[in-house]
Amino acid sequence: xSPAAKSTTAETPVSKTRTEDAAPESAATQAxxxxxxRAIGPAGVVIVGMGPGDPGLLTLRAAAELERADTVIVGRExxxxxxxxxxxxxxxxxxxADGDPVKIAAQAVRAGRRVVRLLQGDPGLACGLxxxxxxxxxxxxxxxxxPGVSAVTxxxxxxxIPLTDDxxxxxxxxxxxxxGVDWERFSDPGATLVILGAEGAVAEVxxxxxxxxxxxxxxxxMTSLGTTTEQETVVxxxxxxxxxxxxMEAPAMIIVGDVVSRRDELSWFETKPLFGWRVLVPRTKEQxxxxxxxxxxxxxxxxxxxxxxxxxxxxxQQMERAVKGLVTGRxxxxxxxxTNAVKAVREKFVDYGLDARxxxxxxxxxxxxxxxKALVEFGIQPDxxxxxxxxxxxxxxxxxxxxxxxxxxxxxxxxxxDIATDVLIARLTELGWECEDVTAYRTVRAAPPHExxxxxxxGGGFDAVLFxxxxxxxxxxxxxxKPHKVTAIAVIGPQTAKxxxxxxxxxxxxxDKPSVSALAEALAEYGARWRTSRAEAGExxxxxxxxxxxxxxxx
Numbered sequence: 001x002s003p004a005a006k007s008t009t010a011e012t013p014v015s016k017t018r019t020e021d022a023a024p025e026s027a028a029t030q031a032x033x034x035x036x037x038r039a040i041g042p043a044g045v046v047i048v049g050m051g052p053g054d055p056g057l058l059t060l061r062a063a064a065e066l067e068r069a070d071t072v073i074v075g076r077e078x079x080x081x082x083x084x085x086x087x088x089x090x091x092x093x094x095x096x097a098d099g100d101p102v103k104i105a106a107q108a109v110r111a112g113r114r115v116v117r118l119l120q121g122d123p124g125l126a127c128g129l130x131x132x133x134x135x136x137x138x139x140x141x142x143x144x145x146x147p148g149v150s151a152v153t154x155x156x157x158x159x160x161i162p163l164t165d166d167x168x169x170x171x172x173x174x175x176x177x178x179x180g181v182d183w184e185r186f187s188d189p190g191a192t193l194v195i196l197g198a199e200g201a202v203a204e205v206x207x208x209x210x211x212x213x214x215x216x217x218x219x220x221x222m223t224s225l226g227t228t229t230e231q232e233t234v235v236x237x238x239x240x241x242x243x244x245x246x247x248m249e250a251p252a253m254i255i256v257g258d259v260v261s262r263r264d265e266l267s268w269f270e271t272k273p274l275f276g277w278r279v280l281v282p283r284t285k286e287q288x289x290x291x292x293x294x295x296x297x298x299x300x301x302x303x304x305x306x307x308x309x310x311x312x313x314x315x316x317q318q319m320e321r322a323v324k325g326l327v328t329g330r331x332x333x334x335x336x337x338x339t340n341a342v343k344a345v346r347e348k349f350v351d352y353g354l355d356a357r358x359x360x361x362x363x364x365x366x367x368x369x370x371x372x373k374a375l376v377e378f379g380i381q382p383d384x385x386x387x388x389x390x391x392x393x394x395x396x397x398x399x400x401x402x403x404x405x406x407x408x409x410x411x412x413x414x415x416x417x418d419i420a421t422d423v424l425i426a427r428l429t430e431l432g433w434e435c436e437d438v439t440a441y442r443t444v445r446a447a448p449p450h451e452x453x454x455x456x457x458x459g460g461g462f463d464a465v466l467f468x469x470x471x472x473x474x475x476x477x478x479x480x481x482k483p484h485k486v487t488a489i490a491v492i493g494p495q496t497a498k499x500x501x502x503x504x505x506x507x508x509x510x511x512d513k514p515s516v517s518a519l520a521e522a523l524a525e526y527g528a529r530w531r532t533s534r535a536e537a538g539e540x541x542x543x544x545x546x547x548x549x550x551x552x553x554x555x
Contacts, residue, residue, distance in 0.1 A: 043110075043112045043115075044144065045106075045109060045136055045142070046115070046143065046145075046146060047119065047143055047144070048062045048065055048066070048116050048118050048119070049149070050074075050079070050119065050148055051227070052149060052150070053154075053226060054227040054228060055080040055082035057154060059148060059149070063086045065116050065146055066083070067088065069115065070092065071093075071113050071116070072084070072087060072115075074093065074095070075096045075097060075118075083118070102132050102135040105141065106141045109141050117132065121151045122147050122149065124147065125173070126151075129145065151227075155223050155253050156255055158226055159231070159269070159270075160233075160263045160268055161233075161255055161259060161262060162262055162266065167258070168190060168191070170188070170190060170191040170192065172191050174196065176196065177198075178197075186209065187212035189213075189215070189218065189258075191257065193255070198254055202242040202254065206238045206242055210239075216238050216239035217237050218258075219257065219258055219259075221233055221235045221254070222236075222248060222252055224248045224251070224252040225249055226253060229275065229300075230276060231269065232248060232270075235260060271531075273299065273527035274295065274298040274299045275300075276299065276301065277527060277543055278303060278462050278545065280476075281302050282306070282465070282466070282472045283472070291517075294520040294521075295520055298523075298524040298527070300464075303453070305476070305480070307445070307446050307479065308443045308444065308446055308475055309444050310343075311442045312442070314442070319348055319440055322415060323348050323349070326362070329361070330409070330413075331412065331436070332362070332363060332409040332412065333364070333412040334412075334413045337371070337392060337424070339370055339374040340441055342374040344415060345440060363384070364380055364381075364382045365384040366384070366385045367386070367394075368394075368514075369390060372385045388513075390515050391493075392423050396423065396424050397427075400431070401432055411435075412433045412436065414437050415440035416438070416440060417439070417440070417441055445478060449480055453480065459548075460487060460544075462483065462484075462545060463488060463544045465487055465488070465489055466490050466516075466520070467496050468516055472496075473496060474499065474503070486545060487544060487545070488508045488544050489508050490510070491509070492511050492516065494510070508526060510522065530544075
């Protein structure tokens with residue numbers, strides 16, 4: 001390794017690695033000083049294309065190679081963290097800016113390590129395969145190539161511009177980064193041009209093409225930060241493209257040809273209802289996973305900020321007795337009112353060497369769809385989930401009365417948080433059931449988020465905030481401050497709306513039913529109406545955060 005090279009260990013946890021079920025490594029494939037316990041495959045370099053920006057465009061083969069790698073060399077500044085989440089915990093990650101990537105890779109291979117060299121887009125197209133692959137071959141270092149989605153096809157696809165159609169079947173790719181392009185070679189008006197590396201020379205590119213005979217009315221588009229949620233596309237002509245795209249961010253791509261006119265009907269990415277919206281999700285990463293995925297589907301950029309911290313109960317004896325009673329048949333029903341309750345019971349089961357089979361003969365209720373999903377992952381299919389309002393009140397309304405002829409036992413176990421309300425217990429007691437309320441976990445206010453997050457919340461850096469309970473309203477304001485007035489406030493139900501208003505917040509969105517999925521859908525509908533109203537007014541589709549004073553305005 002180069003003396004200047006700095007290495008780090010990947011921080012993002014990944015699912016089960018391959019070290020447990022991989023075949024033993026042959027001693028012949030490892031150098032004497034190589035890490036025999038870490039090497040998974042033969043030492044060598046795999047040059048991997050990671051796509052043009054969207055981490056979802058990483059190929060299956062690329063993800064598999066990242067999981068096998070002992071060392072990853074990548075320009076950290078341009079690598080989405082989601083890409084590195086495919087690596088093992090113990091992987092060595094080296095920034096390519098800290099030394100010669102070829103020398104670093106060669107030294108690692110000689111130490112018996114499997115190296116992945118990550119390159120943007122496709123390694124063989126306007127990228128480093130020719131230079132780095134040639135240097136590795138010259139040095140006698142074995143290497144493989146894993147092609148990636150190229151910006152040449154990926155960016156136009158995300159911009160809604162087809163490179164070919166029935167009337168245009170030729171595509172010509174031009175790397176203009178070094179200048180000196182002979183534009184006479186690209187004068188054919190029937191060919192679609194994809195021009196890379198011309199961010200600072202748009203005027204020269206357009207003048208060169210017009211000088212060769214291309215009409216100045218030829219459709220032309222420029223897309224910056226393609227395939228990311230910061231993507232911006234401007235459609236113009238060769239005559240006006242330079243002035244229309246002034247100030248656009250790099251990297252950018254120019255597309256020239258009649259196919260550009262198809263964008264109006266084919267644009268799908270930048271027209272998503274929450275495209276580019278930065279949405280604060282005040283839940284833990286585990287709780288927010290499905291909600292964040294849904295928001296990404298609407299084009300949003302979710303930022304997860306925990307407002308509560310879940311801790312074990314101060315005295316574990318209650319839970320220990322409850323688990324024992326559950327196994328010995330003390331209860332007729334077990335009610336789970338949160339995913340945290342499922343997690344707490346599951347962890348206690350692991351401590352005692354139990355699994356889901358201990359629930360045989362028990363009836364199980366879940367307060368809503370997310371809790372039910374956590375139970376199914378545990379191996380338990382709930383018998384009762386409210387079909388209407390997903391809350392303790394909703395579950396209480398559908399709870400059956402105790403029938404001594406049908407129910408041999410009238411006890412109900414409720415493993416819950418220390419701050420849970422008594423509405424459900426009161427209702428079950430009225431129906432003839434005996435409830436045992438057990439503290440399965442404690443909820444405490446989380447630590448304040450990073451200063452950048454706090455400033456974004458108070459300064460209008462978020463386009464929307466989702467509140468999934470009254471406690472998330474109180475805790476977020478307590479640890480980070482009140483959201484800016486331009487930020488859209490979305491709440492899960494009337495009680496949460498009431499709390500938000502008590503804290504001086506204007507509620508813009510409320511879910512039609514109390515579920516996180518319905519809340520995300522309601523925000524997407526609000527975003528769609530926002531875009532439509534601005535379009536009807538002839539205004540650009542600026543986000544709420546861009547409405548505050550001093551915000552950068554998009555075209």
